[in-house]
Amino acid sequence: MGFPDVITGGCLCGSVRYSISASSETPWPPQSSACQCTMCRKWTSSLIAQFIIVLPDQLEPPLHTHETYDEYESSPGRYRGFCKRCGTSLVWRSTDDSSTVDVFLGTVDERWLVHEDGGKVGQELARPNGTQFWMENAIPGVTDLLKGGKEFLKEGEDGWERKRE
Numbered sequence: 001m002g003f004p005d006v007i008t009g010g011c012l013c014g015s016v017r018y019s020i021s022a023s024s025e026t027p028w029p030p031q032s033s034a035c036q037c038t039m040c041r042k043w044t045s046s047l048i049a050q051f052i053i054v055l056p057d058q059l060e061p062p063l064h065t066h067e068t069y070d071e072y073e074s075s076p077g078r079y080r081g082f083c084k085r086c087g088t089s090l091v092w093r094s095t096d097d098s099s100t101v102d103v104f105l106g107t108v109d110e111r112w113l114v115h116e117d118g119g120k121v122g123q124e125l126a127r128p129n130g131t132q133f134w135m136e137n138a139i140p141g142v143t144d145l146l147k148g149g150k151e152f153l154k155e156g157e158d159g160w161e162r163k164r165e
């Protein structure tokens, strides 16, 4: 079996649909990360925002070609893409780091998150192996139960604090 070469997803109403394909330029399965900052919480209405990090070329079709896709500039140069019909939070991208797009995991289709290969594909996608940001906002015994990746108390350019080795 192994991890599929393509996974699919989209917004709640179905007007934004995407596929993400493997690329030789970046890890596959894609790097999986999580954030508990207040902005991600507000924007996703979830306590933990989980996302996979891909290159724009891996996303087909380009999200901005969808009529209902729009972006909110949540900080200077930081864009959060959503569906303006149903409100689904889809992606985060930065103009500082235009080489990657964070795709919020809850928008990946149930097939991949739950069913494929007896749940193994979902585990690969959802278990953080990248970074868990803003662990200082974790709710003890609840949102710190997600394990995996490097845990940082905050985020920042070079000032990232490592919570645990």
Ligand SMILES: [Zn+2]
Residues within 6 Å of the ligand: 011, 012, 013, 014, 015, 016, 068, 083, 084, 085, 086, 087, 088
């Ligand atoms: Zn929608």
Ligand SMILES: [Zn+2]
Residues within 6 Å of the ligand: 035, 036, 037, 038, 039, 040, 041, 049, 133
């Ligand atoms: Zn965040």
